[in-house]
Amino acid sequence: MEILLIDKPQDTAWRFSMKDELDLHGYKKIAIMGGTFDPIHYGHLITARAVRERLGIERVVFMPTGNPPHKQGGTVTDAHARYDMTRLAADGEPGFAVSRIETDREGMSYTLDTVNQLSSMCDKKCKIYFIIGADALSEITDWYRPKELMRLCRIIAVTRPGTKLRELKDRALYLKNNYGAHIRLIEVPAVDISSTDIRNRVFAGMSISFLTPPAVCSYIEKNGLYKSDDGFDDIRKKLYLSLTPKRFLHTRGVAEEAKKLAAVYGCDPDKAYLAGLLHDCAKDLGRQRSAELCKKYSVELDRVLKTQPDLIHSFLGAVLAQKEYGVNDEDIINAIRYHTTGRPDMSVLEKIIYLADFFEPSRKSFDGMERIRSLAYEDTDAAMDFSLNHTIDYNSKKNRLIHPLSLRAAEFYKNKNKGG
Ligand SMILES: [Fe+2]
Ligand SMILES: [Fe+2]
Structure with a gap:
């Protein structure tokens, strides 16, 4: 994996001398x-x-x-x-x-x-x-x-x-x-x-006072560390308040990975970034709130979603992206809706979000992750074929019902990669 030095102060005249001034003599x-x-x-x-x-x-x-x-x-x-x-x-x-x-x-x-x-x-x-x-x-x-x-x-x-x-x-x-x-x-x-939380807070445009000394806060601000000037601060702030710190970091990773993939496939990078940011917006709501919102927005729960509430967040998230985050772009909404199940014949953006979710930098490594990453940057259809099968195998071993959309998607990409 390539190292990404995410934040480098704009001027490289570092605050302190490059010489080690430490004198440790005379101590016990x-x-x-x-x-x-x-x-x-x-x-x-x-x-x-x-x-x-x-x-x-x-x-x-x-x-x-x-x-x-x-x-x-x-x-x-x-x-x-x-x-x-x-x-x-x-x-x-x-x-x-x-x-x-x-x-x-x-x-x-x-x-x-x-x-x-x-x-x-x-x-x-x-x-x-x-x-x-x-x-x-x-x-x-x-x-x-x-x-x-x-x-x-x-x-x-x-x-x-x-x-x-x-x-x-x-x-x-x-x-x-x-x-x-x-x-x-x-x-x-x-x-x-x-x-991590301090970085998340800066990234979300929130205050970090009382978390680190004022001189450090000023340094971070002066050098533009941890932040992003892209106009998505309001969305990030809202997400920060509704996701766990770990999930927030994950959504940042998916958004940034999606932007990179978008550049490779000639997709709009801002759309990819926004879809990545919002893909898990309904993930940490808790059972009760999630049920309330599904009812409020008439999100239908099929047989599989009823047995696996974990999958609901993508369907509910697609609705929340519209209703609560003001997103109207159909492609972004579908990328959120199908990011857990996939579906046959996905758009480039849908595939990008589905795939970036597997290997963004904060994701814990698993067997197959590197394969998905390298395929994702070479051929999204081959990456879909591999990752759908990977997920279906994984869930079958856990005796979980497989969503019909995933089965149909797996069939579609298997045939597509065979040249069918
Ligand atoms: Fe998700
Ligand atoms: Fe995710």
């Missing part, structure tokens, strides 16, 4: 807090401060990750911008510092290399701690040379109030006995802020 206890920090927010800062206070750490060093290696893909803001924002957030807080070790490193980055490099900047007797989320304890043994890492630094595993400690304590003991690890479990205040 330093903790590293790694993360993408895209962007950093109060949740990170509160965690860092809690750890510092509890363990008498003199400096918490925030370590924003660098640009991901070329083949790893994903969407992440340029490393220099993330470093700048982390510096702005940490500046002025005694005991906080930011390192650009990973920002400046090209290619794959191992925690072990980072800790080694940082420790060479400290006095010999300085104890180095590494802060991780407690859930990462279960996977730390898969990291690069875990034994060396756990000997080189002590691990601080942070938990949220209410986390069951029993299993974590067992895991910590296992790591101590088998890897020589020193692990401290520290409970930090629960702050329900996420970088």
Whole structure:
């Protein structure tokens, strides 16, 4: 997958110097807090401060990750911008510092290399701690040379109030006995802020104040990070308020993927984008609200929809796009209506939305995903044939009824690809 550096500040005169100005001499206890920090927010800062206070750490060093290696893909803001924002957030807080070790490193980055490099900047007797989320304890043994890492630094595993400690304590003991690890479990205040939500909010044209320090808010605004000036802000705001953060991210992914596919097939990119944004607009309404709206707008529920309410959102979504989002374009409405079932002889836009839904960047990988992606960019009919069969197989294995539209669509694209 190609890396997409989604947001790069317009002028590349970064806020802070490219030189590492970090001086870590004279300290006895330093903790590293790694993360993408895209962007950093109060949740990170509160965690860092809690750890510092509890363990008498003199400096918490925030370590924003660098640009991901070329083949790893994903969407992440340029490393220099993330470093700048982390510096702005940490500046002025005694005991906080930011390192650009990973920002400046090209290619794959191992925690072990980072800790080694940082420790060479400290006095010999300085104890180095590494802060991780407690859930990462279960996977730390898969990291690069875990034994060396756990000997080189002590691990601080942070938990949220209410986390069951029993299993974590067992895991910590296992790591101590088998890897020589020193692990401290520290409970930090629960702050329900996420970088994803901040990006979603900016993308939806909503305020992010009180989520990250004012200097970071200004940086994001000044550099146009995370936003899109395309006139769809009102729709995004409405969607943001009716979808879960994860779904909102997914709709963004489908909209952007649909726009790319539209460019390949000579379809109107704005139409594709709008259809992608709205395709799941009825997905997170909840059973009761969904039933009320189906009744209000006379959305008929056939036998399959009655047994699989999950499919209703595409039929209801098509109506909501008209009635509540003011869309009148028939092709967009049909692309929303048939994005879960498909149908025979779909328009280019209908196929684009159906397919983009499978492989937009935030979608968790599954068997066949890469095949659908590559087919979608080569031949939409072949991609439909493959993906319809994939979905029918998947649902048959789960003993679900297959919608007649999907069966007819599968037949249609099978014949079409045979040259029939
Ligand atoms: Fe959907
Ligand atoms: Fe979707």
